[in-house]
Amino acid sequence: MFELKETAEEAQQKRLFYLKMIYFVSLAMSAVYLFKFNFEYRVSDYNPGLFSFWIGTALVPPIILYRLKNYKIAALSCALLATAVLVYLLYLSGGVAAPGIFWLAIVPFGFGVLLNTSGAFIGYTIVFATMVWFWILKLQGGSVNIIATYGDYDFEKSFNVCTFLIFAGITTHLYLKGEQKYTKRLQEKHWDVENLLRVLLHDVANTLSSMTYNLIKAREDQEQEAPMGQQLDKMERAVSDINNLLHQVRHLKSVKDGKASMPLNPISIAIVLNEVMEKSETLATQKGIKIALDLSRDKMIVNSEKTILNNVVLANLLSNAVKFSLPGDRIDLRAYATESMAVIEIQDYGIGMPENLLNKIFHLDAATTREGTQGEKGTGYGMPLVKEYLTMMGGSIVITSQEEAVPHHPRGTKVVVKIPLTV
Incomplete structure (x- = not known):
C-alpha cells in the first residue's frame, strides 16, 4: 500500500x-x-x-x-x-x-x-x-x-589478493548488514503508517456507526414529536471523539517518528469505563444485549492516553464482545485493582473463538476477520492495535475463549487487560 x-x-x-x-x-x-x-x-x-x-x-x-x-x-x-x-x-x-x-x-x-x-x-x-x-x-x-x-612481486600479488578479498568480504558484509538494518527500520515505519490508518478505518467507522444509529433515533423522535436532546448529546460526543481520535493519530505518528513522546496522564478507570459503556450501549441495545458493570470501590488511576484507551482499546474490546454475543445475551464488565495494576475483565457468553484464530489474533499479517452473530462486518485490525497501544502504555492483554461450555469455563470469550496504576 x-x-x-x-x-x-x-x-x-x-x-x-x-x-x-x-x-x-x-x-x-x-x-x-x-x-x-x-x-x-x-x-x-x-x-x-x-x-x-x-x-x-x-x-x-x-x-x-x-x-x-x-x-x-x-x-x-x-x-x-x-x-x-x-x-x-x-x-x-x-x-x-x-x-x-x-x-x-x-x-x-x-x-x-x-x-x-x-x-x-x-x-x-x-x-x-x-x-x-x-x-x-x-x-x-x-x-x-x-x-x-x-x-618480491609474487608476494605483493598474494598480499594484495588476500587484502582485497578481506576488504571485499568485510565491506560487503557491512553494506548488506546496513541495508538490512535500514530496510527493517523502513518496514517498521511502513507498519506504523498502516497501523495509524487502521485506527482511522476501524475506530472512526465504529463511532460513525453509533452516530448513524442515534441520528435515526433522533429522526424517529422528531417524527413522534418526542425530545431529541439525549440523541443529539450522544452525536455531539461522537463528533468530539472523532476529532480527538484524528488529533491523536497525528500525535501518535509524531511519537512513532521520534518527534514527540506518548502523552500519558493520570486517568480514572471508572470514568473511562462509564464512557465506554455509554458508547457501546447503542450497539448492545440493537441486539438486546445487557452490559453489567462491576466497579471496585478502589480508586483506580492509571497513566494513560484517554482517547487511545477509550476509543482504540476498551471500545474495541467491548464492541467485539457485543459483535460476537447472541441477541439477548449478557456481557460482564469488571474492574478491580491489584497491588500495582488496574485489571479490566470483559466476559461475553457468545460464540467464542476457535483455537487457531485465538493463536493469531494479535498478528497483523494473519487473516482474523469474521462476521458477528448478526452479520456485523469486521476488519481484523482491532486486536493488533489494542495490543500495540497497551504495550506503549505499559499494559498487557490476555484472551481466553471457549466455543463450548466446559466445567468452570462458560462458553464465550474473556479478555483481561492490565494497566499499571499511578504511583
Whole structure:
C-alpha cells in the first residue's frame, strides 16, 4: 500500500557511515604502502607525491564535512583523493602490471555508495581513463615499477589478493548488514503508517456507526414529536471523539517518528469505563444485549492516553464482545485493582473463538476477520492495535475463549487487560 522511502535523516546517517568507512580504509591502505616504500623497499624519491595525497585525504574531507557542513563536497573530495592515492600507488607499482591492479574495481563501488548512481558513473569514467593511461605508458615503455625492481612481486600479488578479498568480504558484509538494518527500520515505519490508518478505518467507522444509529433515533423522535436532546448529546460526543481520535493519530505518528513522546496522564478507570459503556450501549441495545458493570470501590488511576484507551482499546474490546454475543445475551464488565495494576475483565457468553484464530489474533499479517452473530462486518485490525497501544502504555492483554461450555469455563470469550496504576 505504501512505498518504502528513507527519510532525509536516515539516508544521511547511512551515507555518513559509508563515508567514514571508505575514509579510514583508504588512509590505512595508503599508510601501509608509505611504510613499505620507505622502509621495505627504501625508495623515498616519490614521497612528496605520496605524502601530499595522504595528507590531503586525511585533512580535506573532515574539514569540509565538519566545518562547512557539506556532505556532497566532502564525499566527492574523499572519493577523488582516495582514488588519486590508489592510482598513484598503482602507477608506481607497474601500471597495468601492478600486483594490485584489481583494486581499481572498488572505485565505482566507492563513488556509487557515497554519491549514488551519478557517483558510480564518475567511478567508471575514472577507471576507464586510468586503464587507457596505463596502457599508453606500457606501450611507450614509460611505466615505473618499484615493486618489480626492489620487492618480491609474487608476494605483493598474494598480499594484495588476500587484502582485497578481506576488504571485499568485510565491506560487503557491512553494506548488506546496513541495508538490512535500514530496510527493517523502513518496514517498521511502513507498519506504523498502516497501523495509524487502521485506527482511522476501524475506530472512526465504529463511532460513525453509533452516530448513524442515534441520528435515526433522533429522526424517529422528531417524527413522534418526542425530545431529541439525549440523541443529539450522544452525536455531539461522537463528533468530539472523532476529532480527538484524528488529533491523536497525528500525535501518535509524531511519537512513532521520534518527534514527540506518548502523552500519558493520570486517568480514572471508572470514568473511562462509564464512557465506554455509554458508547457501546447503542450497539448492545440493537441486539438486546445487557452490559453489567462491576466497579471496585478502589480508586483506580492509571497513566494513560484517554482517547487511545477509550476509543482504540476498551471500545474495541467491548464492541467485539457485543459483535460476537447472541441477541439477548449478557456481557460482564469488571474492574478491580491489584497491588500495582488496574485489571479490566470483559466476559461475553457468545460464540467464542476457535483455537487457531485465538493463536493469531494479535498478528497483523494473519487473516482474523469474521462476521458477528448478526452479520456485523469486521476488519481484523482491532486486536493488533489494542495490543500495540497497551504495550506503549505499559499494559498487557490476555484472551481466553471457549466455543463450548466446559466445567468452570462458560462458553464465550474473556479478555483481561492490565494497566499499571499511578504511583
